[in-house]
Amino acid sequence: MGVEQKLGNMGIVTAKLEDVVNWARTKAMWPMLFGLACCAIEMMAAQAANYDMSRFGMELMRASPRQSDLMIVAGRVSRKMAPVLRRLYDQMPDPKWVIAMGDCSSCGGVFNNYAIVPGVDEVVPVDVYVAGCPPRPEGLIHGILTLHEKVRNQKLRDWA
Amino acid sequence: MPEINTHIDESMLDGITRLVTEDAIEGKTMLLNMGPQHPSTHGVLRLLLELDGEFVVNVIPDIGFLHTGVEKHMEYKTFEKAVVMTDRLDYLNNIGNNLVYCLAVEKLVDLDVPPRAQAIRVILTELQRISSHLVWLGTHALDLAAMSVFLYCFREREMILDIMEMCSGQRMMTSYFRPGGLWRDVPIEFEDAVRQFLRIFPARIDEYEALLTKNPLFLERTQHVGVLKAEDAIRWGVTGPSLRASGVAHDLRKVRPYSGYEQYDFDIPTHTDGDTYARYLVRMEEMRQSLRIVQQALDKLPYGPTRSNNRKFVPPPRSELGHSMEAVIHHFKLFTEGFPAPKGAVYVAVESPRGELGVYLEGDGGPKPYRIHWRTPSFANLQVLKLLAKGHLVADLVALIGTIDIVLGDIDR
Numbered sequence: 084m085g086v087e088q089k090l091g092n093m094g095i096v097t098a099k100l101e102d103v104v105n106w107a108r109t110k111a112m113w114p115m116l117f118g119l120a121c122c123a124i125e126m127m128a129a130q131a132a133n134y135d136m137s138r139f140g141m142e143l144m145r146a147s148p149r150q151s152d153l154m155i156v157a158g159r160v161s162r163k164m165a166p167v168l169r170r171l172y173d174q175m176p177d178p179k180w181v182i183a184m185g186d187c188s189s190c191g192g193v194f195n196n197y198a199i200v201p202g203v204d205e206v207v208p209v210d211v212y213v214a215g216c217p218p219r220p221e222g223l224i225h226g227i228l229t230l231h232e233k234v235r236n237q238k239l240r241d242w243a
Numbered sequence: 244m245p246e247i248n249t250h251i252d253e254s255m256l257d258g259i260t261r262l263v264t265e266d267a268i269e270g271k272t273m274l275l276n277m278g279p280q281h282p283s284t285h286g287v288l289r290l291l292l293e294l295d296g297e298f299v300v301n302v303i304p305d306i307g308f309l310h311t312g313v314e315k316h317m318e319y320k321t322f323e324k325a326v327v328m329t330d331r332l333d334y335l336n337n338i339g340n341n342l343v344y345c346l347a348v349e350k351l352v353d354l355d356v357p358p359r360a361q362a363i364r365v366i367l368t369e370l371q372r373i374s375s376h377l378v379w380l381g382t383h384a385l386d387l388a389a390m391s392v393f394l395y396c397f398r399e400r401e402m403i404l405d406i407m408e409m410c411s412g413q414r415m416m417t418s419y420f421r422p423g424g425l426w427r428d429v430p431i432e433f434e435d436a437v438r439q440f441l442r443i444f445p446a447r448i449d450e451y452e453a454l455l456t457k458n459p460l461f462l463e464r465t466q467h468v469g470v471l472k473a474e475d476a477i478r479w480g481v482t483g484p485s486l487r488a489s490g491v492a493h494d495l496r497k498v499r500p501y502s503g504y505e506q507y508d509f510d511i512p513t514h515t516d517g518d519t520y521a522r523y524l525v526r527m528e529e530m531r532q533s534l535r536i537v538q539q540a541l542d543k544l545p546y547g548p549t550r551s552n553n554r555k556f557v558p559p560p561r562s563e564l565g566h567s568m569e570a571v572i573h574h575f576k577l578f579t580e581g582f583p584a585p586k587g588a589v590y591v592a593v594e595s596p597r598g599e600l601g602v603y604l605e606g607d608g609g610p611k612p613y614r615i616h617w618r619t620p621s622f623a624n625l626q627v628l629k630l631l632a633k634g635h636l637v638a639d640l641v642a643l644i645g646t647i648d649i650v651l652g653d654i655d656r
Contacts (some may be wrong), residue, residue: 116282120309120652121334123286124378128404131381131397142286146282157332161655164287164308191503193327198312216416 086121101239108152108178109140109231115151116144117171119158121187122217126157129220130208141227148174153230154207155223159187160200172207175189180234183209186216251563255402256549267293272300275637279308283641286651288625290644299632299640304625309655314615315368321581321610322348322422322625330416332617333653335378338371338407339595341420346501347591348422351584354556360424360549361503364439365540367410367419368502368593372405375596376526380451383523383645384631387464399447406436413470423557424550434541443540450529455523465519469631469643472517479624479630483598486646489517489527495594507539519646526648581610587601588614597621597648621653 087198118126129136136142145151148171160168172181186192189212191201203209210233213226266272278289287308295303300465317325342364349356356364368650381396404414410429411417428439455461470505471481473489486493494511496504514521531609558577559570573590576582584606598620607613624647631643 084482115280117280119287121331124334124415127378127382127393128397128401132394132402148280159309159311161308163310163312164279167287167308194311194329195315196312198310217414219414235448243587 101237102235104239105235105237109234111143111145112153112180112231112234113138113145113151114141115148115171115175115236116146117148117154117157117161119156119164122188124174124215125220125221126155126184129223133226134220136227137223138214139169139227139231141223148172149176152173153180153182153183153206155184156209157184157202157217159185159192159194160203161198161207162200165200165206168203169206171225179228180210180230181207181212182211182223182230184213184223184226185218186214189214192216210216253600258648262291262457263293264303266295266300271295282637283644285382285644285649286587287650288649288654290628290640292639292640297636299635302629302640304628306622306651306654308627309651311403311652311656317615318370319537322352322584323577323581325612325615326421327416327418330418331652332656333595333597333600333619333621333650335375336595336600336653337417338367338419339600340369341418341591341594342378342502343591343600343602344604345420345422345591347589347604348584350589351604351606352422352556352582352585352590354423354553356424356651357548357551358503358545359547361427362540363429363549363575364420364502365504365507366537366544367399367407369536369540370403370406370437370440372533372596374400374529376530377403379526379596379648381646383648384455384461385646386479386641387461389455389458389461390541392451393511395447395451395454395561399444402440402443403647405441406433409433409436418540418583421550423553424548428479428549434501434544435538437541441534442630444534445531452527456527458459462520464639464642465523465646467575468519468635468639469646470516470518471631472628476627479627480618481598481627482623482647483594483596484525485522485624485627486512486513486598487556488521489595490515495591495592495599500590501591501593504536506606507536509533509535516649520598522646552631583610584612585609595620597650597653598624617655617656619653621647621649621651625649 183189187205191199211226211230213222215222265272267274273294275292275294276293277288278284289305291303313328316330329344330337332340377396377400381393385391407417408414411419471489475493476486476489490513492511492513509532512525514525554573558574563570586608588605590603594597600620601618602610603616632640
């Protein structure tokens, strides 16, 4: 039941390149398998059977930053971790996106102290912030869908 | 805002030269970095491995990538407000952290806890133990390439999280236990939900066991891997299921009962082999024993208040504020200043899913802790990794990190 049955023998589909590229990017966005703290457990729950993130083409978590498009910063980022996180971000190939999952990575959360970076946007650029401590798996999925929407509206000339 | 250094200084690595053998510096053995971003380190643990070919010569854990400053941060919060920090230490055992902190505060200020609150505390702590073991089982099996176990475990874990959410409004960071009892009584649906879980879960444990216990691939990966002798375990301060799998029947719920654990009839599962498989069997049996405790506690759950009636430490119920001036004064005092604790220090320990979780709490007469220190089981259990991994293959290290069941939030605090 693919597009070829619908279109019969027409053979040609016209679309804007932008739309096709953005569509492809949202349908196979590989997140990095990278959990920091409590939110990582909810990220795992979002991957597991009850919430099943693979419904949105997100099931393939890559352990290597070089194979991933999306970094989900799941948890609090300590000052010792910040350089490592930045290095991981730098190792990801373009185009790449970042979701700050949870209050700690969005703004420091309850940890207003010496050890925790007050928001991961001090270290890497963030596309979507997901609130909650930790966010429910639905919250993360909503964040991901918001990111997909952002990607669908991206212009090719922004990347050039 | 101080500038955050995003550059890794290579000179930071100089410190490790003392830790590895001469062979590594001469280049006879190989140094390999594992983590902090590695799928099987269960968080942000960095391990420096010294390898002779495929065999592990030495493991040097580098911790602190999740250092949160919780102990210092708690000194700036009143005793009641500090409860929220405890959830985030060991994030698989939130309820247990609440419990040990509340027990410490209650011991310090000499506060009573009503029997109904104690029974609910036991029920929720044991459910949390099951949920923690489920995450352990799922990730441990996932590390050993048994993907489906992970999906099954998280399915049942959702049931427990639903019960937590029903009671406290939050799935994980519940902050449900407060000094003097509970935040509020459990809702009316609680009993049915727990009974439903008790009905379903024993068959589900059998299901996990059917997948793993006699699975030849699993046996190959776990039997005789990482053998921990009883005397080594005691010498390194290992507690919890890892200690019991080495043949030492030490469980704080039996040895030093708290919250009324002495009323319940349960066994301490032990094993003598001390290998990864034995630790697996012990944890599986522990889940069954937890179910027994929950069943007993639920059957004789007493009625009554769920929070102490001592107005000096516990805020009055909302309904009293309308007609009692005294209640308003207490409410105002407790929420602006907090309650003072006497000078002195206490140490309270409970059996967390990982072992002895202790709190050392010192009061200085003020409404905030003067010093609080957490004796966390993962920190002690991690130290033994070096001993376990010696002579094993790198691939076995993945099984070993899983089997000691560490939580990095618990280690780094």
